[in-house]
Amino acid sequence: MPGRTSSGFVIAGQVLAGACALAWALAAGDLPIGLGEVFDALFRGAEGMAADVVRELRLPRAVAVFVCGGLLALAGALMQVLLRNPLADPYVLGVSGGAAVGALAAMLVGASSWAIDGAAFGGALAAMLVVFGLAHGDGSWTQTRLLLTGVIVAAGCGAAVTLMLSLATDTRLQSMLFWLMGDASGASRPWPALVVLIAGLVVVLPFARDLNVLARGEATATALGVRVQRLRYLLYVLASLLTAAAVTLVGSVGFVGLIVPHVVRFAIGNDQRMLLPAALLAGGTLLTLADTAARTVMAPVQLPVGVLTALIGVPVFLFLLSRNPR
Amino acid sequence: MASTDSSPALLEADGLALQVGERWLCCEFSLRLAAGECLVLLGPNGAGKTTLLHTLAGLRAPTVGSVRLGGRPYADWDSLAAARFRGLLAQQQPDHFSASVLQTALIGRHPHLGRWGWETAEDVAIAQAALAEVGLAEFAGRDVLSLSGGERQRVSIATLLTQAPRLFLLDEPTNHLDLHYQIAVLELFARLGRQGRGVVMVLHDINLATRFADHVILLDGKGGVLAGTREDVLQPEHLSRAFEHPIRRLDVDGRTLFIPD
Numbered sequence: 063m064p065g066r067t068s069s070g071f072v073i074a075g076q077v078l079a080g081a082c083a084l085a086w087a088l089a090a091g092d093l094p095i096g097l098g099e100v101f102d103a104l105f106r107g108a109e110g111m112a113a114d115v116v117r118e119l120r121l122p123r124a125v126a127v128f129v130c131g132g133l134l135a136l137a138g139a140l141m142q143v144l145l146r147n148p149l150a151d152p153y154v155l156g157v158s159g160g161a162a163v164g165a166l167a168a169m170l171v172g173a174s175s176w177a178i179d180g181a182a183f184g185g186a187l188a189a190m191l192v193v194f195g196l197a198h199g200d201g202s203w204t205q206t207r208l209l210l211t212g213v214i215v216a217a218g219c220g221a222a223v224t225l226m227l228s229l230a231t232d233t234r235l236q237s238m239l240f241w242l243m244g245d246a247s248g249a250s251r252p253w254p255a256l257v258v259l260i261a262g263l264v265v266v267l268p269f270a271r272d273l274n275v276l277a278r279g280e281a282t283a284t285a286l287g288v289r290v291q292r293l294r295y296l297l298y299v300l301a302s303l304l305t306a307a308a309v310t311l312v313g314s315v316g317f318v319g320l321i322v323p324h325v326v327r328f329a330i331g332n333d334q335r336m337l338l339p340a341a342l343l344a345g346g347t348l349l350t351l352a353d354t355a356a357r358t359v360m361a362p363v364q365l366p367v368g369v370l371t372a373l374i375g376v377p378v379f380l381f382l383l384s385r386n387p388r
Numbered sequence: 389m390a391s392t393d394s395s396p397a398l399l400e401a402d403g404l405a406l407q408v409g410e411r412w413l414c415c416e417f418s419l420r421l422a423a424g425e426c427l428v429l430l431g432p433n434g435a436g437k438t439t440l441l442h443t444l445a446g447l448r449a450p451t452v453g454s455v456r457l458g459g460r461p462y463a464d465w466d467s468l469a470a471a472r473f474r475g476l477l478a479q480q481q482p483d484h485f486s487a488s489v490l491q492t493a494l495i496g497r498h499p500h501l502g503r504w505g506w507e508t509a510e511d512v513a514i515a516q517a518a519l520a521e522v523g524l525a526e527f528a529g530r531d532v533l534s535l536s537g538g539e540r541q542r543v544s545i546a547t548l549l550t551q552a553p554r555l556f557l558l559d560e561p562t563n564h565l566d567l568h569y570q571i572a573v574l575e576l577f578a579r580l581g582r583q584g585r586g587v588v589m590v591l592h593d594i595n596l597a598t599r600f601a602d603h604v605i606l607l608d609g610k611g612g613v614l615a616g617t618r619e620d621v622l623q624p625e626h627l628s629r630a631f632e633h634p635i636r637r638l639d640v641d642g643r644t645l646f647i648p649d
Contacts, residue, residue: 281478287471
């Protein structure tokens with residue numbers, strides 16, 4: 063069982079891996095920039111085109127995908143505890159569906175990028191409130207009811223999305239499809255989402271051991287002093303907000319929120335005190351690597367990062383699953 | 389309950405009545421459990437034994453009446469302090485994610501640790517001792533998802549021992565256990581009772597109740613409650629009426645047995 067010290071080493075290693083991924087993201091591209099120049103651009107205020115490319119173009123995008131990966135992995139880990147279902151991902155309760163409806167509706171009327179972001183976030187919050195309001199019962203079947211309500215709302219959003227795609231003009235269709243697949247090329251304002259990510263981790267970490275207890279069933283958790291209902295509300299609101307921030311930033315990137323918590327769980331176990339920060343860092347690192355690959359392997363063609371995460375994620379996950387037979 | 393000493397009760401209930409939906413599970417009755425006593429809840433399926441146990445554990449409020457833990461109503465307890473005073477063995481142990489047996493037993497230390505606390509070597513030693521008590525010393529590294537039903541039940545009992553409360557509330561502690569471990573587990577709680585802990589448990593086996601109970605509450609599933617000492621309640625006519633099946637009493641080698649006709 064990992065203790066506090068060995069956990070510290072794992073997290074430190076992950077921070078290092080994340081830093082390497084970010085460094086690669088800043089250095090690689092159509093204009094290759096040496097790591098020394100990247101360092102100078104970031105920390106010494108260097109002038110020139112290379113420095114501008116690093117600071118103005120690559121840094122916002124690298125931070126955006128790292129934050130998005132972290133948000134999705136953290137939200138996925140929380141959803142899996144909330145619903146006590148290993149198949150839960152950040153999108154299972156319809157939050158991304160709501161965001162997609164909002165964003166595509168804004169695109170359909172030709173709104174500005176600020177308005178698209180605002181509509182996406184608003185749609186995500188609306189979906190969250192609808193699901194929560196409809197599923198708000200009490201008793202032991204809340205979990206199933208929450209899951210069913212979320213799945214149904216997501217299905218409704220999916221239908222609305224398809225309708226809007228069929229109504230869209232060809233010029234707008236491309237950007238709408240890219241938004242749906244998850245596309246980081248337009249992500250230039252990552253800082254609010256970074257604040258959400260850090261705030262989310264700070265809020266949830268004090269409750270991490272409570273989450274371990276919650277996973278053992280409601281009666282047991284209550285008898286062990288966990289205030290189950292309050293904790294569920296916290297999980298639901300927090301996971302939804304994290305997801306809303308992520309889809310607003312980069313769109314519906316698939317598989318990170320489902321797969322990263324599982325991969326981390328295979329590696330270090332299910333102690334949430336470790337799993338939550340580790341999943342956050344692993345999700346950020348993975349998405350940063352995937353996005354850098356997405357814009358370099360077929361350059362100048364930029365692939366949607368969501369496609370790449372799925373193409374990498376699915377075989378990796380199946381491989382890990384086959385090695386962990388139960 | 390009939391205890392006459394003045395030692396502070398671990399658990400008291402006054403004028404308790406429980407309603408689930410439209411149905412009344414028990415009419416108003418009272419109980420008092422002192423340290424060292426064992427109370428068994430008996431009754432047919434669906435009579436409300438688990439509901440009553442959860443009410444006594446503070447997981448749900450009584451419809452009528454009051455429950456006091458260590459002299460205070462649950463509302464006055466901090467939830468973690470209450471968890472250090474009373475522990476519950478739930479009937480269901482849902483495992484959705486893999487975890488080692490030791491990690492599962494360590495869950496019981498939750499109310500003893502601070503918000504940022506991690507389990508110390510001392511906590512691990514407590515959990516290992518608890519696993520040894522239920523014959524699982526060798527199982528510490530096993531995945532709970534790979535255990536048999538009886539082994540999983542013993543892990544839950546070890547988790548409760550790790551919690552180390554003064555009052556044990558057990559929902560069918562002999563569930564899934566073979567004959568040897570049924571007796572071993574109930575002997576273990578009887579020994580803890582002699583050390584001054586209190587035990588309330590739901591049982592299905594009348595003969596195990598006869599062997600381990602000081603007091604019995606017999607629910608008949610129609611709202612009727614018979615509460616009293618083992619000798620008062622465990623009579624063939626009461627049992628036959630509650631279970632709606634003729635039950636006969638046999639006295640063999642100085643032991644009392646109840647068998648269905």
